[in-house]
Amino acid sequence: MRKEYSTSVLQQDSVFITELLDKVKQQALQYLHHIDEIPTSNDSWKDDIENILPVDSAGAEYALGLFNNKYLSSIVASSGPRYLGFVIGGTTPASIMGDWLTSVYDQNSFATTGAGDRSALIELDTIQLLLQLFDLPKTFLGGFVSGATMSNFTCLAVARQWAGKMQQLDIAKDGVTKKIKVLSATPHSSSVKSLSMLGLGSANFIKLKTADGNREAVDITFLEETLQAFSNEPCIFISSGGTVNTVDFDDMQAIALLKTKYHFWWHIDAAFGAYAACTSTHKHLLNGWEYADSIAIDCHKWLNVPYDSAVFFVKDEHKMLQVETFQNSNAPYLGDPMADFTFMNFLPENSRRLRALPAWFSLMAYGKKGYADIVENNIRLAQLLGKLIDGHQAFEQMAPVRLNTVCFTLSNYKHSSHKIKLFLSLLNESGKVFMTPTLYNNSFGIRAAFVNWRSTEKDVQIIWNELLNALEAFDHSH
Ligand SMILES: Cc1ncc(COP(=O)(O)O)c(C=O)c1O
CATH class of the missing domain: 1.20.1650 (PLP-dependent transferase-like)
Known part of the structure; x- marks a missing residue:
């Protein structure tokens, strides 16, 4: 009944x-x-x-x-124009359409053949569109994962397999039996977390010196010396295509040159910095990145598609390493990983939604020019806010605005975590703007990251007024 x-x-x-x-x-x-x-x-x-x-x-x-x-x-307006915390993108209208249809069609985007559903082919098409957006060569293979953390994880898992192979080890099969050298100057926490998930050890990476002059980018001479010192064993170098605090870029051209001299896996975390490639003004920051072995890029950040969406790109010459890493063994019902291309033998998940569709919709709707406009507008707004902050004695920029993020502090309180948090809570309480705290160069600061297509100059004006209001309240509070 x-x-x-x-x-x-x-x-x-x-x-x-x-x-x-x-x-x-x-x-x-x-x-x-x-x-x-x-x-x-x-x-x-x-x-x-x-x-x-x-x-x-x-x-x-x-x-x-x-x-x-x-x-x-x-529910808050985290996809709205004045949410500048973390690196939170918005959603374009077309991406919402794609996202709704993803749920309605409910395809399992795991195989291009033999699954009845062939939606994985849409994913392959979308990867090609993204390569065109970023002006990257077709020599990269890619796939969609849930975020840049999983993208870093996927790329570094293949890097791990490569480092093993260089020493006649099959880590995917036999596990990590030997320490693998991992180098990085300013890795994002998600890369470090990936090292932990991969059994390489989050404490095991070698922290490289950064370039002189308030930089987060790697010191290239130091990197070369380190590669020279380790030239008898394979190492993985994790580079930054936009650090999260000050959006500093490692010198890609110089690293590309080092690739011709030394044997190492070059991974780039370009979670949001990749979108510099859409602009004429900042694309030079990525010159040479096409020589990398792997690249991680978020879509739910600057592509402005809904969560969860990111891509990884791995050079096609490493395809076998990738399949060795992610293949489903002992599962005849899932097909032969070596015979057919299937995403379930190519990345961490087996079953997965048609995650590419919102990105496909948005790319087709707005094209290269539309994305250039979004990215260039956000950079301009960050520069505008940076100028306002520079012109007020109570504030201080912790680094120049290099792309889309303003990293700043209160000039007199940068050594007080408590005061910075107090100021930030007064600011965020307004409900009109949201920023998040950080620690940079041993000082406490605030980050404001512009990655939303909706943000305008009017929003910067509102943000500035709210910063001044918070300052007044802060001054009265002590
Ligand atoms: C440089 C960088 N890498 C990786 C990530 C992790 O991205 P996600 O949270 O999408 O996994 C972020 C997030 O802000 C980032 O800025």
Whole structure:
């Protein structure tokens, strides 16, 4: 009896799917049309409504009502124009269309043949579009993963297999039996986390000297000396194509030259810095990056597609290493990893959504010029905010604006974590802007990263007013 009832509610939802999706569409439009006014942060969390799994089916409209009642007030405009914390991109209209269809079609994008579903071919097409966006050669193979952390992980897993092969080891099969040298000057925490997940050890990387003059980029002479010293064993070099604090780039051209002299795996974390390639003004920062073995790039940052989306690129000459690393062995029902190209033998996940579709929609909708406009506009806004900060004695930039991020502090309080946090909480409490704290060069600071297509000069004006308001409140607070 109860079972029949449950089934009928489910079936009713299916019958009324038009009305249900209309409701969701109206709700989505409510968010999108008012994104400028929705707070960028809030403390709202309703814990008075109990979290109990219903026994009987109540239907989708009931779930929507419950969601709205319990959670809606905690949703913030993190995809809005003044959310500058971390490196959080927005969503283009076309990417939302692609994302909705991804859920509706619910394809399992794991195999190009033999799975019935051939959606993985859409992913292969999208990879080609991205290579064109970044002006990278077709000699890279790629795939979609959930974020730059997984992209770094995927690339470094292949690098690990390469380093093993150079020493007649098959690490994918036999595990890590020998320490592998990993070098980096300013790796993002996600690369370090990847080393931990890969069994290489997060504490085992060799931290290289950075270039002189308030730089996070590697000192090339020091890198060469290190490569020389280790020339009898393979090493992995993790370079930065945009550090998260000051968006500093390792000198790609110089590293490309070192590749011709020394034997090492060159991985670039270009989670958001890759998008410099879309501009005429900053693309030189990436000159030479095409010689890398692997590159990690986020899509949910500057491509402005919904979470979770990132790509990895690995040179096609390493394809076998990649398949060795990610193949499903002992699973005849999944096909022969060596015979057919399948994503499930090429990256960490087996089953996965058609993650490429939002990116495909957005790339096709806005093209190279559209992305150049987004990236150049964000760079201009960061420079604008940087200038305002430079012109006020209470503030101090911790590094010049190199791309899209302003890293700054309060001139008199940079050594006080407590004061910087206090200022930041006064700023973020406004709900009109959101920034996040950092530690750079032993000083406490604040990062404001522009990666949202919606941000305008008017937003910078609002941001500046909020910074001044927070300063006034801060001065009164002590
Ligand atoms: C340079 C860099 N690499 C990697 C990541 C990790 O990205 P995700 O959070 O998408 O995994 C970030 C995130 O900000 C980043 O800035």
